[in-house]
Amino acid sequence: MAIMPITMAARRENPGMACRPVHDAHFLAPGAHGGQGRLPANRRSKGMAFIWFIYAAWVMLIIFLTVQAIGVKRDTEPHLLQSFGLMFAIIAAFLLPRLPIFDFVNFAPVGTVLGGIGAAITVAGMALLVWARQALGxxxxxxxxxxxxxxxxxxxxxxxxxxxxxxxxxxACIGSVIVVGGPFVFLLILLGAIFIWRVGAEDRLLARQFPDEFPDYARRTNALIPFVW
Structure with a gap:
């Protein structure tokens, strides 16, 4: 290496020079290539708090939906394929970030500002979901x-x-992507595809179930995005 001759030459010119360790700028601290290595310790701890908040919110939402599912009206026919498709999508979303090719999605934790924005979006989405679930009964x-x-x-x-x-x-998935990344990136993609398919399928089902009421209802409402679609 070129470092050794330069260092030895400097010591020969100044024999009293104390030995100092030579640092190569290319050697980075552990974790410097991940999300944690880019944040100071205090900001990293705040970022981790946002991550735990997101996961806790999703656990509470799942518990709420599970409890609310008790006593609902029976389906006229089973749809096991749809149920298994949703389950496999969730499992895939949590497995895909472990593949090296998708390591770029594992950028968390993020800074306080992004964490706060993502958490607020997540809470807003979950609040809308819960409101809608209560309305459905x-x-x-x-x-x-x-x-x-x-x-x-x-x-x-x-x-x-x-x-x-x-x-x-x-x-809620978009907010979770901002804070956590990782599995929520794939959850947003996979659930987005499933939900878009379901929008069309449910509209067709409701049109058959309520031929007199649904057409007028569909004309004065949006499917998924207010004022857009």
Missing amino acids: RNWSQTVSAKQEHELVRSGPYSRLRHPMYTGGLL
Whole structure:
């Protein structure tokens, strides 16, 4: 290496020079290539707090939806393929970030400003989802399926959007991507594709179930994004 001769020559010119360790600028501290290595310790701890907040919020949302599913109206027919498709999408979303080719999505933790913005978007999305779920009551279904004694719900957020639970879920995923990255990047992509398919499928189902009411309802509401679509 060129460092050794230069150092030895300097010591020969100044024999009293104390030995000092030579640092190469290319040697970085552990973790410097990941998200944690780019943040000071105090900002890193705040970033980790936002990450734990996001995961806790999702756990609470899942518990809420599980409890609310008790006592809903029965589907007129089972749709196991849809249920398994949703489950496999969630599993895939948490496995894909472990592949080296997708390591770029593992950028967390982020700074305080981004963490706060992402957490606020997540909470807003979950609040919309919960509001919509409450409005649906016993008419909710995990799959695209007709219910026994099915009702066309037009109250609450359904007065503006036909599928506000999907809107809230996607909004919560976007906020989680900002804070956590990793699995939520793929969850946003996979659930986005599933939800877009479900929007069309559910609209067709409701049009068959409520031929007199649904056309007018569809004309004065948006499917997923207010004032856009």
